[in-house]
Structure formats: C-alpha cells, structure tokens
Amino acid sequence: MSSxxxxxxxxxxxxxGDSAPEFSAPLVTPEGxxxxxxxxxxxDKPVLLSFYTVDFSPDCIEEWCSFRDFDWFSSGDHVQxxxxxxxxxxxxxxxxxxxxxxxxxxxxxxxELSDAFGVTYRTLGVTRRARRSCFLLDxxxxxxxxxxxxxxxxxxxxxxxxxxxxxxxxxxxxxxxAETFGF
Numbered sequence: 705m706s707s708x709x710x711x712x713x714x715x716x717x718x719x720x721g722d723s724a725p726e727f728s729a730p731l732v733t734p735e736g737x738x739x740x741x742x743x744x745x746x747x748d749k750p751v752l753l754s755f756y757t758v759d760f761s762p763d764c765i766e767e768w769c770s771f772r773d774f775d776w777f778s779s780g781d782h783v784q785x786x787x788x789x790x791x792x793x794x795x796x797x798x799x800x801x802x803x804x805x806x807x808x809x810x811x812x813x814x815x816e817l818s819d820a821f822g823v824t825y826r827t828l829g830v831t832r833r834a835r836r837s838c839f840l841l842d843x844x845x846x847x848x849x850x851x852x853x854x855x856x857x858x859x860x861x862x863x864x865x866x867x868x869x870x871x872x873x874x875x876x877x878x879x880x881x882a883e884t885f886g887f
Contacts, residue, residue, distance in 0.1 A: 714822030717837060717852045724753075724845040725820040730811040731786075732796040741810075744845065750783045750877060751841045754864065755823050755834040759791040759799035759809075767836065768803055770866045782879050788812050789834060823852060838864050840873060848876040 731741035818834035836853035849872040
C-alpha cells in the first residue's frame with residue numbers, strides 16, 4: 705500500500721462519520737488483470753470495502769459466495785463491492801476464478817490497509833490478520849456504515865450479515881424501490 709503520508713495503525717476501527725484513508729494498492733479485477741489502484745479512483749459510486757482473512761479459507765468462501773449470490777450486490781448499480789485481504793495477487797486471481805466472483809480484490813499483503821482502517825488483530829496473540837469487516841464509503845471517503853466482526857474467540861469466524869449490509873446501503877444511499885430478494 706502506498707499513500708501520501710504513512711498511515712499509523714489505528715487502535716480501533718474507523719467509525720461511521722470518520723474519513724477513510726486514501727491509499728493505493730494492487731487490485732485484481734474479476735477478469736484477472738492487476739493494476740495499482742487508489743481507493744478514490746473506485747469511487748465513481750459508493751464502495752463497500754470488505755476486509756476478510758485470506759482466500760480459500762472455508763469461512764471466506766462462504767462470505768464471498770453470499771455476496772456473489774445476493775445479486776443486488778453483483779449488479780453494481782448502487783454500490784461497488786471491493787474485497788481486501790492479505791492474500792497475494794496470484795491467490796486472488798485463483799480465488800476470483802474458483803468462485804466466479806465479479807468483485808475486484810485488493811492485495812493487502814503487509815496489512816497496512818487493515819491497520820489504517822483499525823481492523824488488524826493477532827490470532828491467539830501471534831499471527832496478524834484482518835478482522836472481517838465492511839465499510840460503506842461515499843465519494844468523499846466518509847464511512848456511512850460499518851460492520852466489524854467481534855466473535856469472542858476469533859473475529860474472522862463472523863460472516864457479514866448480508867441482509868443488514870443491504871439494508872444499510874439502501875438507507876444510507878436512499879435507494880428507491882430496492883429489491884429485497886425475499887429477505
């Protein structure tokens with residue numbers, strides 16, 4: 705990740721109303737191409753930035769399948785879903801292909817982005833990981849909604865509540881006649 709000023713790790717996650725840090729990191733597109741991309745370059749519409757642990761873990765497969773299968777997110781009409789994990793560019797390509805994802809994924813291999821959003825923690829006090837979390841960012845990089853996993857043993861075990869995330873986006877972005885898909 706590169707940014708104009710080195711980001712300091714945050715002790716607590718960004719909250720609603722906070723400004724998200726601008727950054728640039730490798731982004732793998734659904735077509736498998738990789739480019740250095742800034743967060744602001746993706747903000748032609750609001751972005752739902754979803755942090756997760758690592759590609760191919762069973763819980764992360766479940767999480768990304770739920771986003772993929774909830775077609776409202778896939779349409780990209782109102783919000784662009786973008787993933788972020790410490791997985792490498794190559795692993796992201798295989799993960800996107802394996803699950804048939806149509807979401808780009810940031811490679812945050814050193815967890816600088818996770819640190820800047822305040823969602824890095826140590827598994828059993830040893831291995832650094834990103835908590836599962838979702839941040840809805842508007843065109844000004846303002847956090848409009850957030851969800852942060854808080855499982856008592858391991859916050860990577862929580863899965864974002866897709867229905868709650870959808871409702872928050874509809875409410876925050878004032879989406880008229882949003883499809884609920886039976887939820």
